[in-house]
Amino acid sequence: MNNQIPLDQVLHGDCLEILPHIPSGSVDLIFADPPYNLQLRRELWRTELSKVVGVDHEWDRFSSLSEYDEFTRKWLAECQRCLKDSGTIWVIGSYHNIFRIGSILQDLGYWILNDVIWIKHNPLPNLRGTRFCNAHETIIWAKKCDNDKKYTFHYQALKAGNEDRQMRSDWYFPICSGSERETRDGRTAHPTQKPEGVLRRIISASSNPGDVVMDPFCGTGTTAAVAKALNRRYITMDKEEAYVGLAEKRLAAVSPELMNEPLSILESRRPKVPFINIIESGLLLPGATLRLKSKQKVLAIIHGDATISALGHRGSIHKVGALCLGTPTCNGWINWYYTDEASGDEMLIDCLRSVRF
Numbered sequence: 001m002n003n004q005i006p007l008d009q010v011l012h013g014d015c016l017e018i019l020p021h022i023p024s025g026s027v028d029l030i031f032a033d034p035p036y037n038l039q040l041r042r043e044l045w046r047t048e049l050s051k052v053v054g055v056d057h058e059w060d061r062f063s064s065l066s067e068y069d070e071f072t073r074k075w076l077a078e079c080q081r082c083l084k085d086s087g088t089i090w091v092i093g094s095y096h097n098i099f100r101i102g103s104i105l106q107d108l109g110y111w112i113l114n115d116v117i118w119i120k121h122n123p124l125p126n127l128r129g130t131r132f133c134n135a136h137e138t139i140i141w142a143k144k145c146d147n148d149k150k151y152t153f154h155y156q157a158l159k160a161g162n163e164d165r166q167m168r169s170d171w172y173f174p175i176c177s178g179s180e181r182e183t184r185d186g187r188t189a190h191p192t193q194k195p196e197g198v199l200r201r202i203i204s205a206s207s208n209p210g211d212v213v214m215d216p217f218c219g220t221g222t223t224a225a226v227a228k229a230l231n232r233r234y235i236t237m238d239k240e241e242a243y244v245g246l247a248e249k250r251l252a253a254v255s256p257e258l259m260n261e262p263l264s265i266l267e268s269r270r271p272k273v274p275f276i277n278i279i280e281s282g283l284l285l286p287g288a289t290l291r292l293k294s295k296q297k298v299l300a301i302i303h304g305d306a307t308i309s310a311l312g313h314r315g316s317i318h319k320v321g322a323l324c325l326g327t328p329t330c331n332g333w334i335n336w337y338y339t340d341e342a343s344g345d346e347m348l349i350d351c352l353r354s355v356r357f
């Protein structure tokens with residue numbers, strides 16, 4: 001492989017051999033679902049005598065924790081090199097490996113932004129009844145390093161899709177099942193296929209259409225499939241040939257979704273905040289004055305009901321603004337200034353919406 005970016009392909013091979021060929025600073029976002037090093041010692045059976053499809057594959061076996069750490073350090077360092085300065089990485093894991101991964105991420109200089117808990121509606125019960133039912137996985141989200149580069153996070157779009165409430169770090173998704181689960185010869189094709197919903201939230205929250213999304217542990221190709229559906233480019237790889245074929249087949253059936261408007265447009269649209277919220281939350285008090293941008297001499301007084309009055313007119317910030325300016329309409333938010341008490345500066349009242357809402 002030369003050092004071209006292998007976009008929109010499923011590569012076959014060990015990520016430790018493939019990643020060094022990916023050009024530095026070429027990737028916007030990484031999602032990694034690495035081996036968990038589950039160290040399963042015995043087979044698990046359900047009460048109705050069906051065997052649990054656990055992870056006892058060769059790709060999940062390491063001779064010791066230090067061998068696992070060494071492997072983790074190598075692929076995480078390569079991923080860091082591949083990321084753009086503004087890039088971020090998400091790594092999913094369970095209690096078996098996530099603490100080791102978190103510590104290695106920090107040792108390498110990544111800057112942790114969040115740890116998200118994926119809470120499973122329908123977890124596998126603890127069949128031996130010896131521990132709590134393990135009902136969640138942890139997903140660490142980190143920046144390439146502690147730099148000043150702005151990373152992508154579609155805060156407003158997430159909030160808008162969450163009934164106008166901030167999206168939290170506890171996410172509820174069922175485990176991958178039913179028609180979403182990839183099968184081969186009528187059997188589950190991969191033991192750890194992740195739900196598309198989790199990837200959809202991650203990719204749409206932290207990348208833009210056209211961005212390059214990389215997954216060094218492709219499996220059934222969930223990351224690549226969601227990236228393609230969301231109009232992103234992908235780079236992915238797996239060392240098991242059978243999974244490469246499975247992912248290629250899955251990807252061939254995915255069509256990019258028609259998006260009426262990209263997230264960036266949605267994000268730039270402010271939620272509608274009525275002026276009364278500014279008064280109710282004490283950001284501006286009744287009796288305070290506002291000045292017009294282009295007519296500094298016009299002073300308006302704020303009333304307790306969130307109307308303002310100036311030059312004998314009384315009404316909304318928009319209506320009084322238009323009457324004072326002699327224009328048919330006026331966006332009061334970007335025409336009226338208040339005096340910031342702390343700095344004494346004249347500030348647009350529009351700034352108050354972005355501070356609090």
Ligand SMILES: C[S@@+](CC[C@H](N)C(=O)[O-])C[C@H]1O[C@@H](n2cnc3c(N)ncnc32)[C@H](O)[C@@H]1O
Nearest residue numbers: 014015033059192193194217219220222238239
């Ligand atoms: C936890 S699974 C990923 C599952 C995937 N997220 C999905 O939704 O299907 C990890 C995958 O990484 C692959 N793998 C393990 N070690 C690897 C390595 N060194 N290089 C590339 N792939 C590897 C395994 O074959 C397995 O398919």
